[in-house]
Amino acid sequence: MITRLSELFVRTLREDPADAEVPSHRWLVRAGYIRRVAPGIYSWLPLGYKVLRNVERVIRQEMEAIGAQEVHLPALLPREPYEATGRWTEYGPNLFRLQDRRGGDYLLGPTHEEIFALLVKDLYSSYKDLPLSLYQIQTKYRDEARPRAGILRGREFVMKDSYSFDLDDAGLQKSYDLHRDAYVKIFNRLGFSYVIVSAMSGAMGGSRSEEFLAISETGEDTFVRSPGGYAANVEAVRTPAPDPRPLDGLPAAHVEDTPGTPTIETLVAVANERVPRSDRPWTAADTLKNVVVVLRHPDGTREPLVIGLPGDREVDLKRLGAQVEPAEVEPFTEDDFADHPSLVKGYIGPGVLGTESASGLRYLVDPRVSTGTAWVTGADEPGRHVFDLVAGRDFTPDGTIEAAEVRAGDPSPDGSGPLQLARGIEMGHIFQLGRKYAEALGLKVLDENGKLVTVTMGSYGIGVSRAVAAVAENTCDERGLVWPRELAPFDVQVLATGKGTEVLEFATELAGRLDEAGIAVLLDDRKASPGVKFADAEIMGMPTIVVVGRGLADGVVEVRDRRTGVRTDVPVADALGEVLTVVRGRPEFDRPDQL
Amino acid sequence: MITRLSELFVRTLREDPADAEVPSHRWLVRAGYIRRVAPGIYSWLPLGYKVLRNVERVIRQEMEAIGAQEVHLPALLPREPYEATGRWTEYGPNLFRLQDRRGGDYLLGPTHEEIFALLVKDLYSSYKDLPLSLYQIQTKYRDEARPRAGILRGREFVMKDSYSFDLDDAGLQKSYDLHRDAYVKIFNRLGFSYVIVSAMSGAMGGSRSEEFLAISETGEDTFVRSPGGYAANVEAVRTPAPDPRPLDGLPAAHVEDTPGTPTIETLVAVANERVPRSDRPWTAADTLKNVVVVLRHPDGTREPLVIGLPGDREVDLKRLGAQVEPAEVEPFTEDDFADHPSLVKGYIGPGVLGTESASGLRYLVDPRVSTGTAWVTGADEPGRHVFDLVAGRDFTPDGTIEAAEVRAGDPSPDGSGPLQLARGIEMGHIFQLGRKYAEALGLKVLDENGKLVTVTMGSYGIGVSRAVAAVAENTCDERGLVWPRELAPFDVQVLATGKGTEVLEFATELAGRLDEAGIAVLLDDRKASPGVKFADAEIMGMPTIVVVGRGLADGVVEVRDRRTGVRTDVPVADALGEVLTVVRGRPEFDRPDQL
Structure with a gap:
């Protein structure tokens, strides 16, 4: 039909x-x-x-x-x-x-x-x-x-x-x-x-x-x-974790005054000014940022969690969320800070995390914070940071977590080069x-x-x-949908564009023949302008469009490929065969009865 | 497959x-x-x-x-x-x-x-x-x-x-x-x-x-x-309603003492004893029973409703329910009676329903209670009934309702005879x-x-x-399901019943051939006794059962019709053709690709 x-x-x-x-x-x-x-x-x-x-x-x-x-x-x-x-x-x-x-x-x-x-x-x-x-x-x-x-x-x-x-x-x-x-x-x-x-x-x-x-x-x-x-x-x-480095001979940790440095940016500036390093300046990647969040577990309980990661990376909430499922991540509020007075906002360091006053706080670090790496991080006092704090020597986290953002260019875990x-x-x-x-x-x-x-x-x-x-x-383009043949609602959309009864008659006959041949065909028999019909056919996206219109007087119909836009004028006598070839010729054509 | x-x-x-x-x-x-x-x-x-x-x-x-x-x-x-x-x-x-x-x-x-x-x-x-x-x-x-x-x-x-x-x-x-x-x-x-x-x-x-x-x-x-x-x-x-009868010349209503008659059965007995009729005895069909129910409307409000119907019929709650949808029917409780003191339980009559004291009560009657029909019904006083109370003269209901039970033998509304x-x-x-x-x-x-x-x-x-x-x-019978071919999960169930490898080989080959011919076939290849396979095939109900078993040695397989139970021994060489004929020969066979 x-x-x-x-x-x-x-x-x-x-x-x-x-x-x-x-x-x-x-x-x-x-x-x-x-x-x-x-x-x-x-x-x-x-x-x-x-x-x-x-x-x-x-x-x-x-x-x-x-x-x-x-x-x-x-x-x-x-x-x-x-x-x-x-x-x-x-x-x-x-x-x-x-x-x-x-x-x-x-x-x-x-x-x-x-x-x-x-x-x-x-x-x-x-x-x-x-x-x-x-x-x-x-x-x-x-x-x-x-x-x-x-x-x-x-x-x-x-x-x-x-x-x-x-x-x-x-x-x-x-x-x-x-x-x-x-x-x-x-x-x-x-x-x-x-x-x-x-x-x-x-x-x-x-x-x-x-x-x-x-x-x-x-x-x-x-x-x-x-x-x-x-x-x-x-x-x-999985972030490639650096191998543990030997702890021997690393400089001792030392606390320095870093007034007004609650952010990584201010910390780096002040560190370079007050505690300059001889070989190269401090960068955000030298700092260890400690972010506190709250996990809300399915049973409703709230658990604070401290995440330590290099200061040049943000916590990726989607990555963090995937790690802690089914718990949901919530912000650590002012009230939470009030409940944990040992946490000094802007100056949190690993030093306090193992202590009595902060008991119950889990501390997980980015895999880059591996044994033997040295960091600039909060000294748990306002306006003070600790330098040369070494993971595995001066602090021991409770484990690692994949919560830091991933960036294009990061090394791939398979060692084959930068990630895209x-x-x-x-x-x-x-x-x-x-x-x-x-x-x-x-x-x-x-x-x-x-x-x-x-x-x-x-x-x-x-x-x-x-x-x-x-x-x-x-598959869509700027004019509408473009269906692959296997999924298209119809294989062919036949447009009757023109005034004479001949146009509609021929279009109907062609559609009927295609239908008899088992092709799913949609006939645009509306009383509408050619422009409307062309536009609708392109929006709707059937793979093959047959235009029966002005050309009929010259004995041709036009066969269009919706995807490529290629148009072919086909003699009226060859129209049926040509469309059948176009439809069936596609290697992916394999449409059983849809009922 | x-x-x-x-x-x-x-x-x-x-x-x-x-x-x-x-x-x-x-x-x-x-x-x-x-x-x-x-x-x-x-x-x-x-x-x-x-x-x-x-x-x-x-x-x-x-x-x-x-x-x-x-x-x-x-x-x-x-x-x-x-x-x-x-x-x-x-x-x-x-x-x-x-x-x-x-x-x-x-x-x-x-x-x-x-x-x-x-x-x-x-x-x-x-x-x-x-x-x-x-x-x-x-x-x-x-x-x-x-x-x-x-x-x-x-x-x-x-x-x-x-x-x-x-x-x-x-x-x-x-x-x-x-x-x-x-x-x-x-x-x-x-x-x-x-x-x-x-x-x-x-x-x-x-x-x-x-x-x-x-x-x-x-x-x-x-x-x-x-x-x-x-x-x-x-x-x-629709209950055929008798045509209205003329009211002229009907006897006047009269109230009689009928002590201890709260039910239709007791009323009929007492009426025949105390108020005998000359031509024939009173029956339940001469009485007008008034049943009170409560309609609970979707908005939660409760509305009492009185239904009058011949005393020989019960209210059919399903019929009543269908009439009053979306309201639901609930019982008229003792508390409801207390709220309506004019309703005398067991002696409710139409007399009171139009009065001030029972205002708000809707009164609907069975279509048989048509104008000019005379009834024995409650006199709204304990132990008293009114006789010769005429509908349309002595009382006027608010309308009719189809709430009485329908019985085999009732006259059909089309006048063609008794209802089945x-x-x-x-x-x-x-x-x-x-x-x-x-x-x-x-x-x-x-x-x-x-x-x-x-x-x-x-x-x-x-x-x-x-x-x-x-x-x-x-379609099921005492042995299991029996599917019409158009709905059956499979057209044919092939049973391999017997020990030799030949039996399973032939059954598998036959099933394969049927499958190639487009027949949906289920092969019972289990290691189970013939009895189990026969019983399962009958429970499952495929229209055609082919038994490959003992007969194979004699060169025959058995083709069973699940519905009729007819069994035919078919020579091995004809098996495929015979089954195809059985399946395709059915006029209703018309199974497109099911995918």
């Missing part, structure tokens, strides 16, 4: 929506693919829903190919299993919670590790049942603090989540690798540029995890790459969860020797609705 | 689940199609999800055939639109309500009239845009007081909901008829017995509505049918909503004369997950 634009439920907009921050959001709304219902909550119009279903189809095919089986679990879930794993609390305000008419506690599922573990526990009991991979394509919920960019970061969104179940670590590695390979195939087919980076496991727990990031300037994630192939989400970057920074959109995330969930929920099977062993799990997600936005973001 | 039962995520159960009330629930759980997560909330396992997707496919095809366009709206919805139509309150405890992190009120959509109306308002503005029909297949939520029977009445369920938008009543009628025809096709294809009955519109509002009920003894709905073709949900039955009663499961409901929602939300378009007119809407639902249960309920 030909779809006629005069009947299709769509309206293009001439203006950008007021809240559009990124191109994909702008064009998906302007082209009539999605509409906002509430913050982070969107309706899919017919064109958008077709793209979403096409993405789902690609994912299903690749999931089936690795033997993952499709199931469908509820979105409305009881509290108990999430209580058992601690996530009812750990998710904090990101979880939508509600009560039913009897006062029972429920949540809207953000991800389903618990329910899958319980389901497998219900059905399976033996090592013979494993390995197993299950997946679902389902609507998920997260009460994001800042829903943004349309469907790029929504509060209701479609996700493909899979879970693998294995007897041992080798099995998990195999299931993980299968998923990783399937994801590579899926993202290749979806047709956007992406990078696979090491990632933090965060609230999910587990040992190893990687992210698939769509490379995009508008992405919320920053990642690094090295010339040697190291790639990591910036939150997961870029931005991306998280499209997929694969985790080796291990036994955390299985242990909490008692998912065990009998092994070959009849002994109960805890199952090891993997968890693998793809943002399905987000993928629609990411592809749009990756 | 062949699916192997040894790898399929499924376990059959030998015992009925403890909470199974109806056959479909029992078998869907025992066959490993669904699993309970919480009351009224279920997971779909691979076999169940395939059936659900097959139902969706049938519905999509028939919706597309009438030109309805698929969209997908959120399930998490803001309060405001539902506030505008009053349904935020009217839904009462059936609505799942929640707050987001900013304290904004949200609900989980039970049905989407409001959001569709707003969406069309957003996009459309002219009569030229209409008619329009949109649909979605989506997860819906209702906090049922009594979730029951597995997925038959769940709290999270899949629904197909469509909405039509027209300029005038004739257009609405046409859209309604198109949907009605599509529903007939859908339910015919799903392959169960159903009936179309007149229905109450209930909380939806609107003028006309019909239900599609799957005929089933375990259904929650009762419906009536007449020999002449009248059919209605029992809640919607039966039970059914509500599978579909179609409504002519009219302008209620469009008015509340300001959905107007410009007509041909440039005048703003309010759009008229229809609303059309199918319980998609419920359909899986209804089909199972309709």
